[in-house]
Amino acid sequence: MPRTAAQNKEIRQTRTQQILEAARQVFAEQGFYGARMSDIAQAIGVSQGTMYHYFRSKDELFLAVLNVWNEQIKAIVQQLPNSDLSTVDKFWLVNQLAASFFETGEDLLPVLVEYWAYTLRNPEAAASFREFFILMQQSFKDILQAGIEAGEFKPVDIEIASALPLIILDGVTLLTAILGKDFMQPVEQTRLAQELVFEGLLTKMEEPV
Amino acid sequence: MPRTAAQNKEIRQTRTQQILEAARQVFAEQGFYGARMSDIAQAIGVSQGTMYHYFRSKDELFLAVLNVWNEQIKAIVQQLPNSDLSTVDKFWLVNQLAASFFETGEDLLPVLVEYWAYTLRNPEAAASFREFFILMQQSFKDILQAGIEAGEFKPVDIEIASALPLIILDGVTLLTAILGKDFMQPVEQTRLAQELVFEGLLTKMEEPV
Amino acid sequence: MPRTAAQNKEIRQTRTQQILEAARQVFAEQGFYGARMSDIAQAIGVSQGTMYHYFRSKDELFLAVLNVWNEQIKAIVQQLPNSDLSTVDKFWLVNQLAASFFETGEDLLPVLVEYWAYTLRNPEAAASFREFFILMQQSFKDILQAGIEAGEFKPVDIEIASALPLIILDGVTLLTAILGKDFMQPVEQTRLAQELVFEGLLTKMEEPV
Amino acid sequence: MPRTAAQNKEIRQTRTQQILEAARQVFAEQGFYGARMSDIAQAIGVSQGTMYHYFRSKDELFLAVLNVWNEQIKAIVQQLPNSDLSTVDKFWLVNQLAASFFETGEDLLPVLVEYWAYTLRNPEAAASFREFFILMQQSFKDILQAGIEAGEFKPVDIEIASALPLIILDGVTLLTAILGKDFMQPVEQTRLAQELVFEGLLTKMEEPV
DNA sequence: AATGAATGAGGGTTCATTCAT
DNA sequence: TATGAATGAACCCTCATTCAT
Structure with missing residues (x-):
């Protein structure tokens, strides 16, 4: 008796999740080039052929793994400027997010480093990263803009300054991964760097909370 | 009559340089995995076999390319603490070095990113990077220590703060490469980040120069 | 619908046999070093890649070819001492086996010679050959022991004498291969040598049969 | 000042000897395929190029190593039939030669095995080995012929029987090498095998000395 | 949906040999 | 005579992907 469409759909969802999780783990351990499709297949006990029923290629799978992560981050950061939080608290929230990332998502660190190297040779990945960066930077621009207009921040070059949080986060991520x-x-270093940057931007000196 | 030892030595030096330069370029353009030994050989008009008279393997060549770079940086940064420069000027010097790197060594940026990913899978490379990091960090520790003792800097946690210049430099390098x-x-962002960090560390507020 | 486990098993068995036979032939014709994996693959119309689904390496394939042969011989010779045959007939049986080998397994002769050279550099092969030798010699030791105890044989040094059949067989194999x-x-020379040895061991002179 | 012709000749002879000895050793240790020309060159501290001033190729060098040995053996065995020794003593002499070979020329054993494998693929080597074999066999034929005519030996098939000493020697050599x-x-096994064969050929039983 | 046998292009590496000095 | 830098053909093996069942 053939499966119902609903059953098939559920199977697909479950399998897709399984593969994504196994892939994330294997890519973290072996790197993009070191990981074999058969390694990932073996990790969840399916055949190599099955992999290709869910992802067209190794590249697509790798990008899918990263996409899951990117979407999560984007969802959070995009809400920052529109939130009711004060500028101070927005920056604090970024720190808390970073901290939780360094504490709970540790296994993703090497995957991110691989991904960065990967973007250098894969235009699609590069475009995706660029889009991600722009979105993130825009959030910080909005915060800065609001802060400057409110007189809280010195009138720094927004274009320049808005990249600093990402620079710091990626720098810490990179060094921690290696x-x-x-x-x-990572938690303390991120916090200190963000604090110093933040305070440096303030028109009046405040004690860090 | 065979070539003299001096002649042979010169040939070897010249060839080694040629290969290192070609490798740096090809690795930058194609990435570590995309680059073929034959590409590098062709770039300087020698056979593939010749490559292996100078470097035992593609991996060794890759690491050698990076090593050239690492040594240059180490030589400069290690002298920083012992120099006669004021703390302020030492930080400025770091910025100038970074600037010149972003302006003249641009082709190395992607190679560095690949190298970082590479260290994740290659213990030898990881050890080498670790050593590099420790040396660099020590220089900044020395500067910070002196600054704190002189009352110029707030008594921050040296362990944490000494990593910030590298975090910033690597963060900017990474994002610029991609x-x-x-x-x-990169130049402006590095400068701003370093300035903010530097000023934030100062006991007295100064206007950024 | 995937193939059943039974179908897969049969495919694997068939292919394994095909490869072993083709390998034996190609190794015989070209030698271990002269044979290319692609030659063997081509001989049965499969891709090179397929070879590696069945044997991990050229070395493993070569040893597998020899192993098939070793196992056949061992099975026969190990039964000799326990058989109901008289001592005379046991020796005769060895001769007949040798004869059939020289007549039907002719293509294996050069492979054996290569294998012998191969054992000199490959500890695994050496161990396997040693085991083979010991088993074979033990059979002859048992026969000799029984013969001496029964008074049929002179009380020669069993350790020494038990190697003679193998010495003769390998000597003939070697020279015939070359x-x-x-x-x-080979048939006549083996028979004469074995006869002379056999008769020489007897306490009473008998006419050769 | 250029060297005199005599000096050059001496250099050539010395070097040739050095290379032959080093080659014998390296071939013994690494086998024909495992040995690199550079290994042999290094063993005597000359460059690879120098090797080719003395031997046209690796193959030629290998054959030259074997040739030295073959010539020595041939010289001895060819004299056997014409010597004043009795048939008994001729056989004894063969044994003594074999014994001294197994005791003093041990490092040549693996080279011989390599050589045998080598003859399978190299017509020139095969021809050389055939010639060697025929010469040796002829010596034994002569001895047998004389013995049969003198009534000392049973009228066995000379063609068959004359190969037995070589079969035994090569069989023992092979197994000892491996x-x-x-x-x-090897000494005892060769002696016993030869004795049994020898006695078996005698018309009258004699006690081995 | 799942299987796993099969494909085949691709590249790093080795090493006997050559040749300019 | 001697050197050693250079050559370049050769081949094993890997692994993403396909496809028959």
């Missing part, structure tokens, strides 16, 4: 927590204290 | 100069202004 | 049947009469 | 002296007693 060096590990024996050499990096 | 996004290009249409989306990044 | 010189061919224009210069060697 | 198994080593933990598993083989």
Whole structure:
């Protein structure tokens, strides 16, 4: 007896999730080039052929893994400027998000580094990253703009300054992925960097909370 | 009559340089995995076999390319703490070095990103990077230590703060490599980030220069 | 609908046999180093890649070819001491086996010679050959032991004498592989050598049968 | 000042000897395919190029190594039939030669095995080996012929029987090369095999000396 | 939907040999 | 005579992807 359409749909969803999770793990451990489709297939006990019923290619799978992550981040950060939070609290929220990322998403760190290298050779990935960056930067621009207009911030070059949070986050991510927590204290370093930047932008000196 | 030892040495030096330069360029254009040994060989008009008289493997060549760069940076940064410069000027110097890197070593940017991904899978590369990081960080620790003792800097956690210049530099490098100069202004962003961090560390507020 | 496990098993068995046979032939014709994996693949009309679904490497395939042969021989010779045959007939049986080998397994002769050279550099092959030798020698030791205890054989040093059949067989195999049947009469030479040895071991002189 | 012709000649002879000895050793250790020309060159501290001033190719060098050995053996064995020794003593002499070979020329054993494998693919080597075999066999034929005519030996098929000493020697050589002296007693096994064969050929029984 | 046998292009690496000095 | 830099053909093996069942 053939499966119902609903059953098939559920199978597809479950499998897709399984593959994405296994892929994320294997890519983290082996890197994009080191990971074999058969490794990922084996990790969830399906055949290689099955992989291609869910993702057209290794590249597509890799991008899908990253996409899951990108979408999550984008959803959060895009809401920042529109939220009721004060400028101060917006920056704090970014720090908290970063901290939770460094604490709970640790296995994603190497995948991100692989992804960055990957974007250098894959125009589609590069475009996707660019879009991601622009969205993120726009959020910070909006915050800065509001802060400057309100007289809270010095009139710095928004174009320049709005990249700083991402620069810091990516810098910490990168070094933490490579060096590990024996050499990096990502939460503290992110917080200090963001604080110094934030305070430096303020027109009046405030004590960090 | 065979070539003299001096002649042979010169040939080897010249060839080694040629290969390193060609490799840097090809790795920058094609990436580590995209680059073929034959591409590099062809770029300088030698056979593939010749490559292996100078470097045992593609991996070794890649690491050698990076090593040239690492050594240059290390040499400069290690001298910073011992120089006669004031703390302020030391930080300025870092900025100038970064600026010159972003302006003249642009082709190395993607190679660095690949290298970072590479260190995740290659223990030797990881060790080498770790050593590089520690040396660099130590220089900044020394500067900070001196500044704090002189009362110029707030008594921040040196362990945390000493990583910030590298975090910023690597963050800017990463984003510039991926996004290009249409989306990044590496010189300005590095300068602003360093300034804000620097000023934030000062006990007395000064106007940015 | 995927193939059943039984179907897959049969495919694997058939292919494995095909490859082993083709390999034996190509190794015989071209030698271990002269044979290319692609030659063997072509001989049965499969791709090179398929070869590696069945054997991990050229070395493993070569050893597998020899193993098929070793196992056949071992199975026969190990039964010799326990059989109901008289000592005389056991020796005769060895001769008949040798004869059938020289007549039907002619193509394996050069492969054996290559294998012997191969064992010199490959510890695994050496161990396997050693095991094979010990098993074979043990059979002859048992026969000799029984013969000496029964008073049929002179009390020769069993350790020494038990190697003679193998020495003769391998000596004939070697020379026949190299010189061919224009210069060697392997069946007759094996028989004569074994007869002389056998008779020499007897306590009473008998006419050769 | 250029060297004199005499000096050059001496250099050539010395170097040739050095290379032959180094080659014998390296071929013994690594096998024909495992040995690199550079290994041999390095063993005596000359460049790779120098090798080709003395031997046209790796193959030629390998054959030259074997030729040295073949010539020595041939010289001895060819004299056997014409010597004043009795048939008994001729056989004994063969044994003594074999014994001294197994005791002093041990490092040549693997080279011989390599050589045998080599003859399978190299017509020139095969021809050389055939010639060697025929010469050796002829010596034994002569001895047998004389023995039969003198009534000392049974009228066996000379063609068949004359190969037995070589079969035994090569069989023992082969197994000793592969198994080593933990598993083989080449001197004793050769002696016993030759004795049994020899006695079996005698018309009258004699006690081995 | 799932399987796994099969494909085949692709590239790193080795090493005997050559040749300019 | 000697050197060693350079050559370049050769081949094993990998692995993403396809396809018959």
